[in-house]
Amino acid sequence: MHIRILRSITLFLVLVMVVSACTPATTPAPAAPATQAPAAQAPAAPAAGSGWCSNVKIVFFPGGPEGGVFAVNVYNGAVQAAKDLGANVSYVWSGWDPQKMIQQFSESAATKPDGIAVMGHPGDEAFDSLIDDAESKGIIVTSQNTELPLAQAKYMANGFGYVGAVNYDAGHALGVEAIKRFGLKSGDRAMVWGLLSQPSRGERTKGVIDAFKEAGLTVDYNEIDSATNADPVQGTATFSAYVSAHPDVKVIVTDHGGLTATAETYLKAAGKNPGDIMMAGFDLSPATVSAIQGGWMNLVIDQQEWLQGYLPILQICLTKVYGFSGLDINTGAGFVDKSNVDFIAPLAEKNIR
Numbered sequence: 500m501h502i503r504i505l506r507s508i509t510l511f512l513v514l515v516m517v518v519s520a521c522t523p524a525t526t527p528a529p530a531a532p533a534t535q536a537p538a539a540q541a542p543a544a545p546a547a548g549s550g551w552c553s554n555v556k557i558v559f560f561p562g563g564p565e566g567g568v569f570a571v572n573v574y575n576g577a578v579q580a581a582k583d584l585g586a587n588v589s590y591v592w593s594g595w596d597p598q599k600m601i602q603q604f605s606e607s608a609a610t611k612p613d614g615i616a617v618m619g620h621p622g623d624e625a626f627d628s629l630i631d632d633a634e635s636k637g638i639i640v641t642s643q644n645t646e647l648p649l650a651q652a653k654y655m656a657n658g659f660g661y662v663g664a665v666n667y668d669a670g671h672a673l674g675v676e677a678i679k680r681f682g683l684k685s686g687d688r689a690m691v692w693g694l695l696s697q698p699s700r701g702e703r704t705k706g707v708i709d710a711f712k713e714a715g716l717t718v719d720y721n722e723i724d725s726a727t728n729a730d731p732v733q734g735t736a737t738f739s740a741y742v743s744a745h746p747d748v749k750v751i752v753t754d755h756g757g758l759t760a761t762a763e764t765y766l767k768a769a770g771k772n773p774g775d776i777m778m779a780g781f782d783l784s785p786a787t788v789s790a791i792q793g794g795w796m797n798l799v800i801d802q803q804e805w806l807q808g809y810l811p812i813l814q815i816c817l818t819k820v821y822g823f824s825g826l827d828i829n830t831g832a833g834f835v836d837k838s839n840v841d842f843i844a845p846l847a848e849k850n851i852r
Contacts, residue, residue, distance in 0.1 A: 552816035553585035558607040562618040565592045569756035576808025597621040608633045614815030619645035622698030643807040655825040658818030662810040664831025670706025681777045685715030693754035731757035738765040756782030763795040788847045791840045802831040
């Protein structure tokens with residue numbers, strides 16, 4: 500009889516502990532009677548929800564110029580994460596300039612934040628000694644948009660993750676899809692306008708070129724100069740000059756979200772109508788959606804850049820508060836064209852897609 504009573508009491512106490520653990524932090528359980536000693540239990544981890552990351556200081560790199568195409572979507576994702584999680588986030592704008600990113604990373608690390616979420620455009624060779632120094636000081640580092648594979652492998656256990664497309668794979672996939680959809684054949688001329696000079700970022704450009712060459716296309720390559728990289732409209736004369744010199748070009752790939760968004764401007768300046776030259780590119784924006792709807796841009800691979808803002812903030816919070824290791828998340832696998840753009844258009848207007 501006594502044993503049964505003890506078992507009943509034990510079961511009751513276990514149920515009380517389980518119910519207490521499942522009760523939201525904002526609705527505390529009624530206080531136990533003064534004569535009953537509370538059951539001992541380990542301190543609870545912070546409840547998931549607004550404010551659980553409120554003591555974490557983060558520096559975030561959206562990549563481009565403030566308010567610029569693509570960068571604004573990344574920024575919006577990070578802002579939403581900061582709001583949801585309660586993190587204290589400051590933002591550093593780099594104008595897509597790898598040298599500026601290096602300088603800004605050093606300056607950011609000197610402020611001793613809990614974490615830095617950085618674009619990987621400078622590449623491992625330029626970045627890794629700075630990342631080593633930051634990690635030695637207990638700063639969590641993670642990356643978005645452009646991979647830093649060596650640093651990620653070295654510090655993944657410390658929370659170094661990656662959110663973005665696998666750049667070579669994304670470029671190659673776009674090239675293969677363009678060949679299929681546009682009916683391109685061996686001997687056709689293609690122009691790729693990209694960033695081969697940037698070690699990690701240039702892998703996407705290389706993927707497009709390789710796909711075209713594998714199919715026997717004649718490939719012309721133009722490097723995006725620094726002025727056009729910062730302000731895509733500056734590339735209008737370059738585009739027009741190329742098209743004038745190569746009237747037989749069948750397809751042009753713009754390996755840059757800002758240039759992709761400027762396709763209509765480029766084609767009109769070159770005296771071309773929709774469909775005269777097939778256009779393919781990367782990343783969505785309101786201008787790119789409009790260009791797709793109007794026939795000026797024919798195929799885009801979507802990186803879902805808003806996630807490249809939201810998830811790195813979450814990564815640092817998870818590592819700092821709970822000790823989670825780095826997550827590797829591929830955001831760039833879907834294609835958008837005239838057949839499905841209307842579904843995404845309202846979200847693009849809000850700079851979410």
